[in-house]
Amino acid sequence: MKTIRERTSMVVFAVMAMMGVAFLAAPNLANSQTTTAVSGAASFNPPPCDYKDQFYMDNGLDPTQVVGRFGSARLTGPPATGNQVNWVADSTCSQRDPDRRNFRILAITGGFPDDQSGSPTEFITILGFVTNQNLIPSGINAFETTYSRNVGAINGGLDGDQQNPGETISIVNSANPRSITMQNLVSNFEAYPAPKQRLANGQIALNPCQADMVSPLAPAQPCFDLSTVNAVFTPALRQDWRFATNRNAIDGSDNNCISNNPAVCTPPNGTGSAPPQSDSPFGYFCDDLLGMWINSFFWYTVDPADHTSPLGKTCTPILKKLGQQNGLTPDGTPIVKTGDELDNILEANGCAAEGQLAFDGSDGGAIWLVCPAIPDPRAGAISADAFLDQAHNSNGTVQNIGLLENFLSLQIFGVFFTQLESSQQSQITAQAVKQQ
């Protein structure tokens, strides 16, 4: 995705330059009420809005089971702070996209893509949470088991000659017409929240309190709690998210094997140690139309201050090196930006673990997110009144200023930070430093 975006960004930037688009000066974001900062032709991407109930249902999710749904709940409070609101009523939402309802989302959560780059270029909107597959004893399923709606039927016109039976959107036995259950589809898209592990008493908890998630690498107590959706609110996270939006990218950027030619899909002489393919039958932006994710929580299984236990001795140099490279979270643990860092460096050595909440809801908490990534955050998608939801350091400063720079750059100029002229970059950096 990054490749496509960057390539496209160049084109957009060139077009904008040729058209003589006058970039706006940085607005006073705190007071801004306009929806669009980027002007004219550069402002063709709509800002994010919540989906209509119909769209949720057409895609296999019962909207009444979406917890904390933007537009209906969470007007204030995390991720917003103070008087800031997370969403506003906006009648243009459904005009721009008939699948959206008229609530525009201001809370834009930033994170890292899952392409090993560690680039702070992902922007998503956490519309709500799904906490249960099936509510016992009521039997209400968050993922629909049956559904049917006919669309496009025409009965009449041209003196009754025009007839079209339309198409039926159906869910039978929990599966859509492609025989895919929503649960299975979403399992292909993992979002990685990093819960804070340092407890109020200053202790580091090395496992979640949910028994079925406990890693055998660390003691079960003390533990950090994931039993409410608040556990994935940014104040409860020690670092920014990572999202696998690039699963099965059509350009092969996720290293999935998209060619039938063994020479393309196989490491030279078959000697590579990496898996030959990181394949998924689904593409995030073409299959996961609600933009849903399964939360794969990850946590440290070793106290960063532990330099003496066997695991501490193993992990100390690893954590030190990663911390120097990426910086530290408020817990004093290193920030993790890529899957390689988590899987092959930390987890492989027993320094970290990951897990998901139980599908029956017995663990509580947010098993899944309705949290669509913004497919193209450039050219108007980040409105002037939007705000960035990101992790902060203990002293209140933002943890990843690059994320803020990208956000402001997209908000003001409609392009990523790296696409700006140096003078514009200076302007954005100054703004970011001032704002953080």
Add this chain to the structure above:
Amino acid sequence: MPNAKGIRVSRRDFNKLAASTAAVGPFFLFSGRAGATQKTLKIAKWSHFVPQFDPWFENIAREWGQQHDTQVTVENIPVEKISAVASAEVKAGKGHDVFIFPWPPAQYYQHAVDHTEIYQRVAGKYGAIPQIAYRSTYNVKNKQHFAFADFWAPSPLHFRQDYWAKVGMPLGPGHYGSLYGGGKRLRDEFHIPCGLAFTPTLEGNITLHTMLYAFRAWILTGNDEVVFNRNVFAGVALKYLQQLYRETGTPDQLSWQPGGSVQAMLAGKTSCAINAISLLRAAEEQDAEAASKIWIQPPLLGRSGMGVTALPHITNCSLVWSFGQNQDEAKQFVADLIDSSRTGYAASLGFNFPTYAKTVPDLIVHLGKDPQANPHDKYLLLKDALHWTPNLGVPGFATPAFMEVFNSFLIPKMVQRVLKGQSSPEDAAAAAAAEIQRIADKWQQVN
């Protein structure tokens, strides 16, 4: 094969074939005409799990023999005896002309002709070698193909939907955490254990290799370097298995013979299994109501970035021995057999997934309209199976070292020691790693 192409096999035909051949036994002789100078072709193959397939295969072989003036014999060998029979033939330097394995026979590469020629012949009709076939039959050392893979079988999770609905998971467990959590509740509250196979059987082997891989506990790299237990993943996976067995399992899991986990699920005694669809097919044959309650889903979501993944239950690999007396006929038969993939798919009741997609171009249509399934699109969940099925040997190829680890049941034996309390997870993993290292070293020294 030329005239076999396009043969349609109905269920009625299956039954007729089965009835007519039932009295013959597992050894079949087909000849176009008797004669001292007539060519011969002896085929050994694993006994298919879908009973209707073997009579179909014998019919195909007979027709091929008639067209090629060749006396063809087919011997069906139970899966659990395949390795012993193949090893005996290698030792004796004689045996069948074509030996069809249910897994990549990489250990026998020194005794196999180069099957690249067969892949090249097939390429003209069906395209380049598919990944799963390439990585299952290519020897990176001598740069030859030691076998030809024409079909494979995915390993979806089978689960009793009615049982899992009782614990709030009507769509199944989805990931390994929920397999444990839901499985524990099912056993605690309803006395229904989880039924994954942990014994030294094919299903135990596939189940446990799948689970280790899903926990990132890889065995070997593409270079045959041992990575098992070089990180914590093996230990974590074994501890998970220990907990899963203790809190969701049944002692039967440690004593099941081949097919034991399937029989337990068919009897409604267990809640889930990792298996080829022969399990569900058997249920459909035996008890339609019970079959309607057995659902399948893609594999469980793995840990540490492994995603949704399961190893193939079967990788059907035809091998022509280099010591065979009729190599030309054997290669011709194997190359021609691919033309019958479409009818083979039907004869196997959808068990045989073609390696060459073009041989069954309407696979998804068949999956979506299965006359036996209830509902008829139940198997459509398998349409993306190739995406979540890597080859045995992943992340490397199916190398001789990996396949020796596989065929010696080293992994199920390791897990059994832990589950029986004979060894700690750490010690069992260390011992297995040492054995894997010994095997890898041995093969490193082989040219």
